Amino acid sequence: MAETDTKEKLKHLGKLEKDILQCISCGDCREATDYTKNPPKWGVCVARENSPGFDPFYGRGKMQIIRSLWQGKLDLSKDMANVIYQCPTCNACASTCYYGIDCVQYYEALRADLVDAGCGLDAHQAMNQALHEKLNPYDQDNARKMDWIENLGFDVKRAGVDTADVLYFAGCTAALLPDVQAIAIKTASVLRKLGVDYAVLGDREICCGSVAARTGDRSTFRAIAEKNAALLRESGIKTIMTSCAGCYRTLKIDYPGVLDDWDFEILHTAEFLDRFIESNGIQLKNLGYHVTYHDPCHAGRHVGLYDPPRRILSKIASISEMKTIKESAKCCGAGGGVKKAFPKLALDIAKSRLAEAEATGAEYLVSICPFCNRNLADAAKELGSSMKIKDLVELVDEAID
Amino acid sequence: MLGKQGDNEGGSEIQKALGEIEEVVGSDYVTDKDFMKAAYSRNVDPAFPDRWADIIVRPGTTEEVSAIVKIANKYKIVMVPRGGGADLVGGSVTQGGILLDLTRMNHILEINPDDFYCVVECGITWGALVSELHLKGLTTGLLGPGSGYSATIGGGLSNSTAGYGSTKYGLAPDICLGVEVVLPDPEGTVLRTGVAANKYAKPFARYGVAPDFTGLFMGDVGTMGIKTKAFLKLAPLPPFKAGRYYMLAKNDYGKVFELLKELRYKVGEGLSDVIVVPHPVINLQAGMAKHKPEKKPRLTGSVFMIAFEAFDQRVLDIYIQQVDEIMLRDGVCRSFELHEIDLDEPLTKDWQFNLEFAYHYFNRFISVVPGTISCTTCHKIPISYIKDGERMSHAFDAKFRAEFPDKSLSLFATVIYLLPNGNAVFVGGFSGYNTEDQQPIAMQMWHKKVRAQVRYGGAHYWLGESISQAIVEAGAFTPDFATFFKNMKKVVDPNCLLSPNKFHVHNYDEDMSRYEEEDEPYSQEPGT
Numbered sequence: 001m002a003e004t005d006t007k008e009k010l011k012h013l014g015k016l017e018k019d020i021l022q023c024i025s026c027g028d029c030r031e032a033t034d035y036t037k038n039p040p041k042w043g044v045c046v047a048r049e050n051s052p053g054f055d056p057f058y059g060r061g062k063m064q065i066i067r068s069l070w071q072g073k074l075d076l077s078k079d080m081a082n083v084i085y086q087c088p089t090c091n092a093c094a095s096t097c098y099y100g101i102d103c104v105q106y107y108e109a110l111r112a113d114l115v116d117a118g119c120g121l122d123a124h125q126a127m128n129q130a131l132h133e134k135l136n137p138y139d140q141d142n143a144r145k146m147d148w149i150e151n152l153g154f155d156v157k158r159a160g161v162d163t164a165d166v167l168y169f170a171g172c173t174a175a176l177l178p179d180v181q182a183i184a185i186k187t188a189s190v191l192r193k194l195g196v197d198y199a200v201l202g203d204r205e206i207c208c209g210s211v212a213a214r215t216g217d218r219s220t221f222r223a224i225a226e227k228n229a230a231l232l233r234e235s236g237i238k239t240i241m242t243s244c245a246g247c248y249r250t251l252k253i254d255y256p257g258v259l260d261d262w263d264f265e266i267l268h269t270a271e272f273l274d275r276f277i278e279s280n281g282i283q284l285k286n287l288g289y290h291v292t293y294h295d296p297c298h299a300g301r302h303v304g305l306y307d308p309p310r311r312i313l314s315k316i317a318s319i320s321e322m323k324t325i326k327e328s329a330k331c332c333g334a335g336g337g338v339k340k341a342f343p344k345l346a347l348d349i350a351k352s353r354l355a356e357a358e359a360t361g362a363e364y365l366v367s368i369c370p371f372c373n374r375n376l377a378d379a380a381k382e383l384g385s386s387m388k389i390k391d392l393v394e395l396v397d398e399a400i401d
Numbered sequence: 402m403l404g405k406q407g408d409n410e411g412g413s414e415i416q417k418a419l420g421e422i423e424e425v426v427g428s429d430y431v432t433d434k435d436f437m438k439a440a441y442s443r444n445v446d447p448a449f450p451d452r453w454a455d456i457i458v459r460p461g462t463t464e465e466v467s468a469i470v471k472i473a474n475k476y477k478i479v480m481v482p483r484g485g486g487a488d489l490v491g492g493s494v495t496q497g498g499i500l501l502d503l504t505r506m507n508h509i510l511e512i513n514p515d516d517f518y519c520v521v522e523c524g525i526t527w528g529a530l531v532s533e534l535h536l537k538g539l540t541t542g543l544l545g546p547g548s549g550y551s552a553t554i555g556g557g558l559s560n561s562t563a564g565y566g567s568t569k570y571g572l573a574p575d576i577c578l579g580v581e582v583v584l585p586d587p588e589g590t591v592l593r594t595g596v597a598a599n600k601y602a603k604p605f606a607r608y609g610v611a612p613d614f615t616g617l618f619m620g621d622v623g624t625m626g627i628k629t630k631a632f633l634k635l636a637p638l639p640p641f642k643a644g645r646y647y648m649l650a651k652n653d654y655g656k657v658f659e660l661l662k663e664l665r666y667k668v669g670e671g672l673s674d675v676i677v678v679p680h681p682v683i684n685l686q687a688g689m690a691k692h693k694p695e696k697k698p699r700l701t702g703s704v705f706m707i708a709f710e711a712f713d714q715r716v717l718d719i720y721i722q723q724v725d726e727i728m729l730r731d732g733v734c735r736s737f738e739l740h741e742i743d744l745d746e747p748l749t750k751d752w753q754f755n756l757e758f759a760y761h762y763f764n765r766f767i768s769v770v771p772g773t774i775s776c777t778t779c780h781k782i783p784i785s786y787i788k789d790g791e792r793m794s795h796a797f798d799a800k801f802r803a804e805f806p807d808k809s810l811s812l813f814a815t816v817i818y819l820l821p822n823g824n825a826v827f828v829g830g831f832s833g834y835n836t837e838d839q840q841p842i843a844m845q846m847w848h849k850k851v852r853a854q855v856r857y858g859g860a861h862y863w864l865g866e867s868i869s870q871a872i873v874e875a876g877a878f879t880p881d882f883a884t885f886f887k888n889m890k891k892v893v894d895p896n897c898l899l900s901p902n903k904f905h906v907h908n909y910d911e912d913m914s915r916y917e918e919e920d921e922p923y924s925q926e927p928g929t
Contacts, residue, residue, distance in 0.1 A: 021835060024767060024774050025443050027487050027551030028760075030504070034550065035532035036755040042532075052429040053459060053505060054437055055486070061440035068439035071837075073451060080436040096550075098764040099771065 006072045012112035012218065013066060020070045022101050029059030029093035029103065041328040044092045050333070050348040056083045059093030059103045066106055076117040084110060085121055086345055089214055089336035090297035095327050111216025120216060123341040128217040131224065136172040137211045137340075143203040145175040148184045156188055157199035159235040164199035166272070167237040169251070171244035172207045173370040179377065180370040186397040187243050187269055193400045194276060199237070206231060208242075210250040210298075215337040222258050229259050243269040243393060245296035245369035246335065249303055268299055270368045270392055274308035277315075284399040289317040291395070292362035294353065294376065295329040296369035309368050309392050316399040320360035330356060332367075334375035350379035357387060364388045366395060414476045415455045418499070421475075422458055425468040430505070431458040441500055444488040445548075445767060447774040447806070447833035448843035448867065454481070454500035461505050463581060463629040467589035470627070473499055474587040479898050482623045484556030485526060487548035489767075489777040490865025492622050492903070493556070503555060506629060509533060516605045517635040518578055523555025523628045527564075528756060530554060540638040542570025544756065546863075547763035555628045561620035561862045563781075563826050565759035568819045569673045569710075570636070572862070574619035575821070578607045581630035582618050585899035594618070597632055604632030617889065622864045624900045625893050639710035641717040642673070644752035645724060647734035649702030652680040654788040656733065657703055661784045661819050663727050664707075671720030674708040675819035679791070682766075682815050683742070689765065690743035698741040703817075705734065708754075763828065766815040773810075775830035776847040776867075780859035784823045790857065794829070796924035797853050806833035806843045827859070848874060852920055869904045876917040883913040 007014060030048060034041045043049060045058035055061025062084060068074040087107060094103045114120055130139035148170070149156060157164045168191065174184040191198050209224035232240065242248050245268070252266040267275075277284065293313060299305040306326045313319050324330045333339070333349025354376055357365040365380075365387050367373055377389040415433075422431045438453035455478070460466045473480045479498035486493050486502075494500070506522035509530065513519060514537065521530055527545025534540055543566040546552050552562075557573040558580065570576060579595020594615040597604035607615055618626050649656060657677055664675060678686070683704045687693070707724055711717035728734040739746035747753075767775050782790045794813035798805075805811060811831035818826040831850070833843035844867065851861065851871035861868045872878075878886065890897070891909050901907050905916045 019771075021772050024445050025486070026445055026548060026764065026767070027485050028548075030485070030551055031526050031529060032550040032760075033526060033529040033532050034756045034760070035536055036753075037757065040532075054432060054457065054502065055440040056437060060486075061437075064440045064443060065436050068436075068442065068451065071451075074436055074439045077436065079434055083436070098761050099768065 006069060006075065009076060009117055010069060010113050011116065012109040013070060013106070016106060016109055017070070019101065020067060022099060023060065023063035023067070024099070025060055025064060026098070027060045028098060029096050032096045037328065039325045039328045040323075041096070042324050043330070044096050046090065046092070046331045046333060046349045046352065047087045047345070050345055050352065051086055057086060059097070062087070062107055062110070063101070063103065066110055076114055076119050078119050081114045081119045081121060084114065085124070085215070085337055086342055087336055088297065088331050088333055088338045088346075088349070090331035091301040092297075092331065095301050108214065108216060112218045115216040121337070121341045124215040124217070124337050127340055128212050128215065128220045131207055131209070131212055132220050135206045136176060137207055138172060138176050140176050145170070145205050146203045148175055148181045149200060149202050152185060152188055154192060159199040159201050159237055160204065162199055163236060164197050166196060166198040166239045166241050167232070167235065168198050168200050169208070169240050169242040169247055170200065170205060171242055171247040171370065173374065174243060175205065177370070177374065180374050182394060183243050183370050183373065183391040186391070186393045190273065190393050190397045190400060193397070194282065196276065198241070199235070201231070201235070204231065208247040208250040210246040210254075211337065211340075213250060213254050214335065221254070225255055225258050229255070229262060232264060237264070239265040239267060241267045241269055241272045243368065243391065244371065245299035246371055249298035252303060268305055268368060270309040270312065271305060273396060274311050277312065282400070284312070284315045284396065285401060287316050287395060287399055289364050289395070290320065290362045291317040291364040291366050292320050292322050292357050292360040293325075294322070294332065294357065294365060294367040294372060295326055296367055296372045297329070297331045297335060299368055300329060301327060312392060312396060313366060316395055317364070320362050322356045322360055324356065332372040332375045334371050339371070339375055346375055347379055347382060350375045351383060354379045354383060354385060354387060358385065364390050364395070366390050366392055368392050415478065418472050418476045418478055419456050421472045422456065422469055425472070426458055426460055426465050430461065431456060433457075441483075441486070441502070442494060444486060444491055444494055445774060446489055446491060446776060446867070447835040448776055448840050448847050449491045449494070450837070450840055452494045452496040454495050455497050456499045457502060458499060459502045459505045463583060463591055466501065466583045466627055466629055467591055469499065469501065470583055470585055470589035471587065473898055474585070474896055477896055477898065479901055480585060481900050482555070482627045484524060484553030484559070485548065485551040487551045488556065488863070488865055489775070490863050490867045492560070492865030501627065503627070504553065510630070512537060512539065512635070514539060516603065518605050519633050519635055520604060521554055521631055521633065523558070523631050524553050526551060526553055527557060528760060531756065534635065535638055538638050539635045541576050541633055542566045542636050543573060543576050544759050545573070547760060549756070549760040554631050554633070558619055558628060558631060559621060559623050560864065563818060563820060563862065566673055568675045568821070569670065571821045574616070576634045577615060577619065578632040578634055579604050579615050580618055580628045580632065582626035582628050584626050585894040587896070592626075595632060620862065620864070622869055622900065622903050624890060624903050624906070627899070637712075639712050641711045641714050642754045643709045643717055643721060645707050645709070645721060645749060646737040646739060647705040647707070647728040648700070648737035649734050650732055652702040654703075654791045657817065658784050658787045660705070660727065660733070661825065662823070664724065665823065667727060668720060668723050671709050671711060671716070671723070672707065673710040674706070676706040677817040677819075678704040678706060679814055679817065682812060685769070686765075687742035689769070690745070692744035694741065694744055700742070704737055763815065766812065769810055769832060773832040773834055775832050776843055777830040777863060778847070778850055778854060778861070779826055779828050779830070779863055780854050780861040781820065781824050781826050782859055784819070784825050786858070787817060787825065790827060790859070793853070793857050793924050794827075797850060800923035801846070801849065804842070804849070805831060805846050806839045809833055847871070849920060851875070852918060853923065864903070866902050870902070870916070873905045873913050873916050874918045876914065878913060880914065887913070
């Protein structure tokens with residue numbers, strides 16, 4: 001095929017053209033085990049570790065495919081998509097790259113070109129269609145986002161109706177899925193106990209669009225982002241707090257990339273609570289639990305949120321860290337559309353992460369992402385593990401009298 | 402033979418082989434999809450065109466490798482083994498044929514802390530093995546090549562690699578007690594070498610049972626067999642380590658030799674690494690620093706980076722004192738801090754051993770300017786030859802400047818790395834752009850430069866395809882040696898299927914001398 005023909009099909013990769021040849025193919029993104037690093041690195045790519053492991057399952061192979069596409073040596077295909085999407089976009093490759101290549105940006109551009117070429121995955125297409133039509137990716141009536149609020153047993157302010165300092169953006173997973181709804185409920189409870197002036201959107205809350213951004217449906221993502229921007233501006237809120245790592249990254253990093261004048265302060269619940277507890281001298285009860293902490297990739301490696309959740313946890317429990325933490329933490333396997341399209345891969349990766357957690361001897365595996373929480377809980381169930389999977393706010397709620 | 406460049410025949414044979422390999426390894430671990438081939442089409446160099454294998458397979462056991470070899474022989478399909486794929490010299494890609502990605506065989510099978518050896522599958526990376534060993538107070542000494550995060554033990558042995566630890570512990574073959582290897586013959590024969598050739602023995606030593614057949618597979622760049630397991634020598638990990646830097650008062654490579662020789666005579670075991678950063682490179686490094694000091698440093702000559710290790714702090718202190726006395730005597734050198742040129746570099750007092758230095762230091766020179774990649778010309782020379790080697794290299798570059806790729810940066814040595822006894826590596830190369838118009842220019846210059854180095858007596862490693870061919874082109878081998886080499890290969894690989902392009906051994910009928918190339922003289926002979 002002619003190079004010019006392929007380049008026309010690579011609209012999204014084309015925007016990154018100047019760096020397409022940057023990857024020298026050294027392969028550090030495959031593994032890069034290093035006990036001397038702080039924190040130590042025991043492997044890089046969980047997708048490679050839990051798949052057939054050919055080069056396209058990790059960074060180098062993907063970057064070489066991108067180069068070959070760009071040079072007209074290869075065409076987009078469904079077969080290719082089937083491997084390219086077996087990646088939770090956890091950013092471990094980028095954080096390992098000596099040359100600082102922002103690999104995930106390339107993978108997502110490639111996914112966008114695959115989608116435009118009609119090579120996207122059916123599972124994602126259905127999910128993004130639901131997102132487009134119902135404003136959430138779970139194909140549920142968005143009005144059900146009131147369910148958790150109605151179960152609270154106390155009133156909360158409604159953004160757009162009431163004025164408040166902070167908007168609590170629950171996110172679709174915590175708002176709609178009963179098995180992780182406790183995260184939204186306990187967040188509201190904690191905020192109430194702390195006397196935080198906050199509001200929620202309830203059934204008006206629109207998905208942040210993360211799933212569309214991660215899976216390459218850029219037109220849906222942009223449409224959702226614009227809807228959200230209009231809604232949030234109208235609400236008069238300046239600070240948005242979310243308990244979902246996926247929403248957090250999307251609102252904080254992706255929105256400024258597609259929206260003009262996106263000037264909201266975006267905080268993760270863990271970040272907000274850490275500041276609030278410190279500045280107000282809030283005393284938390286030590287629960288006497290033995291916990292370990294899982295860094296969600298979209299809060300950790302993507303944004304750099306590592307210490308606030310640990311600071312809070314250290315006040316209420318004793319922490320034993322896993323073998324891989326912070327920048328070197330292994331992903332749970334759910335993100336990037338993997339759980340939707342490749343549930344077995346997501347589960348296999350989560351089982352590996354759970355094994356790491358179990359090796360600490362902790363009784364609680366704590367995180368700050370409903371999506372990680374759900375996937376790790378699925379793994380615990382599958383393995384018959386006694387490990388209790390909790391969100392940080394659930395423990396904080398217990399620790400506040 | 403199938404799988405040669407331009408071969409469009411034999412597609413059905415390839416398909417038959419693919420089906421049979423699938424029966425051996427399962428459908429998940431073999432592929433002939435185009436996007437997979439594209440992903441495996443390059444190594445780290447700017448000179449080779451993309452090369453697509455017909456079949457890529459990830460065997461999980463020695464038995465599977467053996468079965469694949471039998472199938473390849475049945476259909477006369479070429480094979481190329483691949484470790485981490487961080488090869489700098491075109492060694493682990495193939496145009497057509499079967500590419501064996503061996504990284505699935507990455508397990509540590511035994512660490513024997515009593516008898517000081519370990520058994521590993523050859524697809525394990527140096528970083529993974531070293532990390533496990535060091536936490537147990539053991540080490541291979543040599544920590545593998547500069548690409549040790551991704552490079553495998555098998556690749557290191559196949560390339561006789563040097564790397565961090567080489568000053569004290571030598572090259573990869575020096576720590577190898579034997580290998581398990583699959584011969585590329587029709588039977589897919591599996592052998593164990595070293596003392597492990599004695600079927601009753603543990604793999605605890607290299608010599609004694611038979612001739613040193615391990616050596617046949619060291620530095621063979623995957624031409625003699627497919628290494629599946631390695632038996633490696635272990636040493637206790639010295640717990641006390643330190644680093645010191647010294648800058649020569651003058652840019653004098655004769656003085657570099659004198660100091661290396663004196664260090665060798667007087668300090669011995671205390672030196673784990675002696676690395677000389679040539680004067681132009683330390684200037685380059687200063688220019689590349691992200692956070693430069695306000696005051697421009699005075700860079701007078703090459704910098705010695707010396708790492709020490711010992712089992713007792715008092716002994717370590719004596720080693721440092723000895724080196725200080727040698728290096729600082731009569732103002733030959735001054736103490737130096739990398740911090741003087743790069744504020745991100747730690748001060749000597751904060752020096753700590755870390756694998757990142759060992760495995761990332763050279764990355765900065767592999768691609769100095771983004772988008773360019775180095776054509777490596779790493780080669781060993783006797784230390785007494787450092788001055789002449791530097792002069793010859795510059796003379797070559799000056800004479801043939803116009804033949805280099807556009808804007809190429811040529812460095813005779815990014816470092817001069819002291820190896821055991823009296824030899825050192827010139828870790829050098831020149832850069833090129835990985836674009837189709839520039840690739841042939843880079844390749845032509847690469848061969849020509851290596852031929853020149855071979856002719857002044859340099860001994861390369863990372864031979865791969867480009868350098869092994871250039872050695873032959875330089876006429877390095879006597880006719881008797883060339884015949885012996887081919888006869889040895891014919892014994893293990895009668896159908897000439899394993900890595901056939903390397904050393905220009907495309908078949909057994911050709912005379913290697915037909916590839917010899919005359920080159921225009923560019924300098925006076927060494928020593929004049």
